Amino acid sequence: MEDFSLWGAIVNALAVILGSGVGLLIKRLASGRKTGSGELSDTVLKGLALGVLGVGITGTVRAAVNGQIADALEGSFVGSPDQPLQLVHTLFGEETLIIILSLAIGAAIGHLLRLDHAIHALGAKVESATRSRFGNVAEGFVSASLLFCVGSMTVVGALNSGLTGDHSMLYTKSILDLVSSILLSLSMGIGVLFSAGFVLVLEGSIALLAQWIAPFLGEAVVLCMSGVGSLLIIGLALNVLGVTKLKIMNYLPAIFLPIGLIPLSSWLASLF
Secondary structure, eight states, X not given: OTTOTXXXXXXXXXXXXXXXXXXXXXXXXXXXXXXXXXXXXXXHHHHHHHHHHHHHHHHHHHHXXXXXXXXXXXXXXXXXXXXXXXXXXXXXXXXXXXXXXXHXXXXXXXXXXXXXXXXXXXXXXXXXXXXTTTOOHHHHHHHHHHHHHSSHHHHHHHHHHHHHOOOHHHHHHHHHHHHHHHHHHHHHTTHHHHHHHHHHHHHHHHHHTHHHHGGGOOHHHHHHHHHXXXXXXXXXXXXXXXXXXXXXXXXXXXXXXXXHHHHHHHHHHHTO
16 A cells, blocks of 8 residues: 555545544534634634744745755855855845745736635535535635645655655644644634645645656745745735735645746746
8 A cells, every 4th residue: 555656645635534524523512512612713713823824934934045045054155254144145036036926927827717716606605505504615625725735745745655655754744734624624614624635636646747747846846836835824824813815715826836937947047
C-alpha cells in the first residue's frame, strides 16, 4: 500500500473527514444543551481567525524573505563596512513581485470565471437541502480548503508521494489537519467536511502527475505559491474578524500562477 502514490492524499482526506465528523458531533451535542453554543461557536471562530491570521503573516514573511536572507548571508558580507545594509536591501525581491502579480492576475481570472458566485451558489443549494442545519457551507468549504492546501507541505508532500512513494510528510500534515478540522467544523459546520474532496483532488493530482510537473515546481515556485496562499489566509482571517469582505474564492487562481510567472520572468531577464 505504501507504494500506492495516492495513499498519502487519501489518508489526508480521511483525516479531514474524521476530524470534521468529530467536530460536527461535538457541535450537535453542544447545541442540544443550554450552554450558549452560538456564542461559544462565535468565540471559537474568532479565536481561530486570530490563529489563522498569525499563520498567514508568518507564511507571507517566510515566502518573501527566506531566499533573500540565505543569499545575503552567503559569503559573510552582511554588516561589512562597505555593505552594511545589504541584508535590508535584499529582503524583498523577485518573489515579492511575482506574488503581487499573481494576486492581481489571479483576482481578474477568478472574477471573470465568477468562482466566488459559483461556490456560494453551490453552498446555498446544500444549505437549502439540509435546511441550513450545518451552517454556511460555502464559507466552511473555502476556509478549510485554503487552510489545508496552500502550504508548502501540500505541494512537497504530494510530490514526494508521487515521485518516491514517501508519504511521511502528508502523514504529518494529516495529523495537523485532523486537529484543525475538528476546531473549524465546530464553528463553520459541514463545509469543512466537503473540503476533504478538494484536498484529495489537489494532492492526488500532484502525486499522479509528479514526474511531469516536478520540473516546474522548483523551490522558488513553491515559495511563491505558499506566499500567495498565506496572503489569502490573511484575507480569510480578516473576513472572519469582520474587518474586510473579500471574495476569497475569486483569488484562488493566483496560487497556481507562479508556475508560469517564474519561468516567464527568468526568460525575460535573460533577454537583457
